[in-house]
């Protein structure tokens with residue numbers, strides 16, 4: 001008894017102190033371990049911050065994308081910020097950005113991407129999050145054929161059918177009540193992913209409630225709320241429990257869709273058939289169940305919300321600029337794609353139209369510049385001591401390239417950086433930097449049989465050619481920004497789905513603008529109000545109210 005007492009006492013003390021020591025270690029160790037990095041980065045400018053907590057309060061109090069853009073104007077193309085236990089260098093100098101994102105040795109920052117692995121119950125790495133090259137390269141190679149021109153062309157008729165479903169929805173809704181066009185676009189893009197990736201109808205457009213959209217939408221919200229790494233210890237918290245429940249629900253849909261695909265031969269355009277038949281060249285093995293679910297979930301999530309917001313942001317800009325709206329209408333009219341009293345049912349959009357709609361494509365590029373759906377950008381780790389934008393940056397530094405800040409930087413785009421000006425893409429030599437990145441398919445011929453390309457390009461006003469006095473400005477902007485437009489990122493980790501995304505954007509906007517005029521609902525407070533309310537979560541999205549608009553049919557039905 002006498003010997004048991006001290007032992008029990010020791011046990012009680014250890015049990016009480018151990019969690020405290022653990023917590024202190026979790027908080028202090030990252031702080032101590034980044035002290036040498038702080039010292040080495042002391043010449044890099046940056047906003048003043050708290051010595052322990054860094055700039056976390058600025059980033060919580062203000063929308064992250066806007067705060068970074070503000071600091072970019074104040075501190076220039078390279079500056080540092082601190083977070084509790086971490087430092088990051090914010091980079092928006094195009095040359096240096098190109099170095100970082102085009103070189104494979106700059107791995108993705110594991111610290112930053114780890115949380116995205118929680119989209120599946122197995123928390124398995126995936127094509128977006130995996131830092132190292134070999135697994136990434138193998139998956140990338142396997143899925144690339146799905147995004148080829150030939151495959152997109154095969155898929156195009158299905159996309160047109162889905163877009164027509166959206167048109168019917170908007171017609172049924174009527175133009176008096178306002179409608180969240182961001183949500184409407186999400187319904188469309190979920191159905192597109194359903195057909196393109198799973199060869200399956202998710203029915204988000206045709207049914208009032210869509211299990212697939214609800215599940216993935218809720219998961220994205222609760223994933224964002226569950227950012228705190230300590231949450232796994234606090235399983236009783238509402239956020240943690242909700243996140244787990246949403247993950248289970250989403251996981252069940254992914255599993256069901258995969259099982260379904262295994263039971264029947266999928267359509268030739270189906271993205272997942274490439275993953276199902278994948279063999280890793282390094283190991284000769286197929287993807288494990290966990291890896292397959294992780295990739296499936298990733299393609300779904302990476303592909304639906306980004307594209308939906310891109311459609312919504314472009315509509316917002318079109319709706320709030322009468323001249324832009326009129327020029328798009330003139331271009332569509334010249335192609336026979338505009339509903340008019342004489343032509344209440346315009347012909348269906350054809351593959352060959354898409355490359356010919358020069359002004360609409362410039363509008364898309366400009367919208368992707370000002371409101372990049374992946375506005376948070378990309379985060380890399382510097383592999384060895386190097387010089388970036390004139391400063392010494394030591395190995396191990398986390399470099400954060402925020403696309404929103406980069407694409408609005410006055411240093412890159414000039415004094416009108418924050419203005420929506422599609423003409424900057426219409427320099428006489430043709431579209432600016434984005435041309436390399438546009439899907440090759442819709443540009444490469446005029447195969448829709450419409451002859452639209454010829455009609456549009458012979459009509460300067462309709463095609464939106466720049467006014468002569470603007471030419472110098474246009475040229476200058478195009479040159480200065482040659483490397484600053486990277487809404488899909490660049491290099492080996494750029495967006496593998498960008499050809500599909502651009503195909504969707506072009507098709508959907510051509511059809512919607514041909515059938516409707518859009519107006520921002522008064523309560524949105526104009527473009528300024530919407531932009532001010534926008535949030536940078538996993539994607540750059542409209543605020544709480546969504547994007548309320550009126551879709552007014554061009555011809556009353």
Ligand code: HEM
Nearest residue numbers: 127302303306307310373374378488489493495496497501
């Ligand atoms: C407008 C729509 C889209 C935008 C703006 C966009 C943007 C991006 C960006 C910036 C990245 C790089 C992320 C990083 O560095 O962390 C990325 C990667 C990726 N995107 Fe997209 N994306 C869009 C649509 C799509 C679509 C439609 C799909 C597929 C269906 C897709 C699939 C992916 C995948 C799988 C990756 C990872 C690629 C890799 O690391 O090799 N995205 N996207």
